[in-house]
Amino acid sequence: MRDVRLHAGIPVKPVYGPEDLAGRDPARDIGQPGEYPFTRGIHRHMYRDRLWTMRQYIGFGTPAETNARFKYLMAHGQDALNVAFDLPTQLGLDSDDPRAEGEVGRVGMAIDTLADMEDAFAGIPLDRVSVSLTINGMAAPITAMYYAVAEKQGAAADRVVTTPQNDILKEFVARGTWIYPVDPSLRLVGDLIEFSARRYPRSNPVSVCGYHIREAGCTTAQEMAYGLAIAAAYVEMMLARGMAVDDFAPRISFNFTCWGKIFEETAKFRAGRRLYARLLRERFGARSPKSWMFRTLIGGGGSAFTVQEPENNIVRGAYIALAAALSGAQTMALPTYDEAYTIPSAKAQLIALRTMQICAEESGAADTADPLAGSYYVETLTNQMEDKILEELAAVERMGGIVEAVKTGAIQAEVARQAYLFEQKLVSGEMPKVAVNCHVGDRRAEADREVELYAFDPRVAATQVARLATVRRERDDRAARAALSRLTDEARGTANLMPAIMETVKAYATLGEICQAMKTVFGEHKEPIKW
Amino acid sequence: MKVLVAKPGLDGHDRGAKVVAYALRDAGVEVVYSGLKRTPEEIVAEAIQEDVDVIGLSVLSGAHVPLTRRVLEGLRAQGAGEIRLVVGGTIPPRDVDALLALGVSRVFPMGTPLPEIVKFFQEVTP
Numbered sequence: 001m002r003d004v005r006l007h008a009g010i011p012v013k014p015v016y017g018p019e020d021l022a023g024r025d026p027a028r029d030i031g032q033p034g035e036y037p038f039t040r041g042i043h044r045h046m047y048r049d050r051l052w053t054m055r056q057y058i059g060f061g062t063p064a065e066t067n068a069r070f071k072y073l074m075a076h077g078q079d080a081l082n083v084a085f086d087l088p089t090q091l092g093l094d095s096d097d098p099r100a101e102g103e104v105g106r107v108g109m110a111i112d113t114l115a116d117m118e119d120a121f122a123g124i125p126l127d128r129v130s131v132s133l134t135i136n137g138m139a140a141p142i143t144a145m146y147y148a149v150a151e152k153q154g155a156a157a158d159r160v161v162t163t164p165q166n167d168i169l170k171e172f173v174a175r176g177t178w179i180y181p182v183d184p185s186l187r188l189v190g191d192l193i194e195f196s197a198r199r200y201p202r203s204n205p206v207s208v209c210g211y212h213i214r215e216a217g218c219t220t221a222q223e224m225a226y227g228l229a230i231a232a233a234y235v236e237m238m239l240a241r242g243m244a245v246d247d248f249a250p251r252i253s254f255n256f257t258c259w260g261k262i263f264e265e266t267a268k269f270r271a272g273r274r275l276y277a278r279l280l281r282e283r284f285g286a287r288s289p290k291s292w293m294f295r296t297l298i299g300g301g302g303s304a305f306t307v308q309e310p311e312n313n314i315v316r317g318a319y320i321a322l323a324a325a326l327s328g329a330q331t332m333a334l335p336t337y338d339e340a341y342t343i344p345s346a347k348a349q350l351i352a353l354r355t356m357q358i359c360a361e362e363s364g365a366a367d368t369a370d371p372l373a374g375s376y377y378v379e380t381l382t383n384q385m386e387d388k389i390l391e392e393l394a395a396v397e398r399m400g401g402i403v404e405a406v407k408t409g410a411i412q413a414e415v416a417r418q419a420y421l422f423e424q425k426l427v428s429g430e431m432p433k434v435a436v437n438c439h440v441g442d443r444r445a446e447a448d449r450e451v452e453l454y455a456f457d458p459r460v461a462a463t464q465v466a467r468l469a470t471v472r473r474e475r476d477d478r479a480a481r482a483a484l485s486r487l488t489d490e491a492r493g494t495a496n497l498m499p500a501i502m503e504t505v506k507a508y509a510t511l512g513e514i515c516q517a518m519k520t521v522f523g524e525h526k527e528p529i530k531w
Numbered sequence: 532m533k534v535l536v537a538k539p540g541l542d543g544h545d546r547g548a549k550v551v552a553y554a555l556r557d558a559g560v561e562v563v564y565s566g567l568k569r570t571p572e573e574i575v576a577e578a579i580q581e582d583v584d585v586i587g588l589s590v591l592s593g594a595h596v597p598l599t600r601r602v603l604e605g606l607r608a609q610g611a612g613e614i615r616l617v618v619g620g621t622i623p624p625r626d627v628d629a630l631l632a633l634g635v636s637r638v639f640p641m642g643t644p645l646p647e648i649v650k651f652f653q654e655v656t657p
Contacts, residue, residue: 176543
């Protein structure tokens, strides 16, 4: 009989039964949906009361182009947005910066000033639509722009629902859009959490990500362990800043990946919810049940998709959507079948949205809370996954804790090592992938086939640079300079920087200027190169 | 055989670069890894200082054509045109010929099996 082992390293038996759960206490470990420790989900009736939010990741070219795509998907039933920014924006470089050559508007939309943010959300009421902002190193200024646009639209602060990703630790581990050294970067994360918790009570000012770490190579159990370790680091930081845990923890949200290995993913999320609830209640003393809840976006993993026979990815997406639904997602997003080639075409985006809608409306996965509960296999796997996650958390502690592990590069090296092990399993066929390492078709015919792809418009950069020049010319330059110099001064102290950042944004300072105003004080991160 | 695996531009995705670096090292190739977000000028300087035979660029952001052009120009300007350049990453099929025309020795687009990349480095003569 073939040996089967999950990504987390857990061996799978051909059959499970009651003996696998002997000695466990179902009331303590499994409980009821909507009740501590939330193994079965964070709401009593789950999708019968409220379906998961569908939130495709979108952004490309100029703010006006992205605005049109937002409206296209909303017209087809998408109920929330998830914004992609281009790399210069993510790294605090203006579109006319020489380092931005070739990157403007490529992997997301370009934002240089508040004027761009106004265009991006023109005609989209920010007191009614919830918006995720995939921004980290520059989360504070970009979210400040978002709050400023909401204010200009006349949206009441307590109606604004936005989720800036604002998770810099995972950028150091995996995604790479770090700018400043670790400590000042963490300060900015804390400033945005604190400011938002006080002024924008329905915002989710941090979205803790396991997603990108797994996509960079780690295992399922490591993904959850590293995500929980990062969340705990932020909680500790906010406590040290003097906030009470129940004043910010209810607004912490999560972002995790999901591949098509349905039961492993479901077990990962069930175990993760249980561990997070215990962490917040037992270790941090949170009293509000909302603080105990692991609210998560489950995003389909782009690295589960293949360049070979890309239409097969539509089928993979359907299994991923099913796994995410069975895992109790609050929000769902799917990669598109053309993921491996380029950013999505409108057609590919629509198919991904339709996949989630078919899962919601036709498959039955949304009919009842946690339909896999009580399965000998899934409950056993949930317990085993919990043990594995705890082992990985202990390994992080041995590295000196997550912040230290990021500074030394130890955790980055472990993720890379796992990526290499995984690749070897793809090469050997131990990790089957259809049309890649098994059931391989005619590669030559495949190579000659055309896939309909999004065509990048090379005029985007020129348009964006011209727009930036106009804003610079028309703004009150003295006001912008004064706001920037106040920001530099405040960066030298310890005050919350958000009010000063809000001022720079409203004076139409550019993102590059704002980034530089802080870089003068904070300096730049030097990557520990360890592999 | 000595190789510089390098990440030019702003893209922070280093999974592919590190996996290739590990595979080459296991195949007996001496490998230097640049780290993220290096400018083309920094990559050229590091390649010359480390005296490598081949530079492997990894780009997943879509900016591969201008970045590759600048690395090649930099190598020629420094009189290091003998250092060979290969490019991997998210390279759409239509851009493969454009990169080869610039003077790149080989392109490894997404989906290239790892053993194929290793084989290239084992067969190329320094």
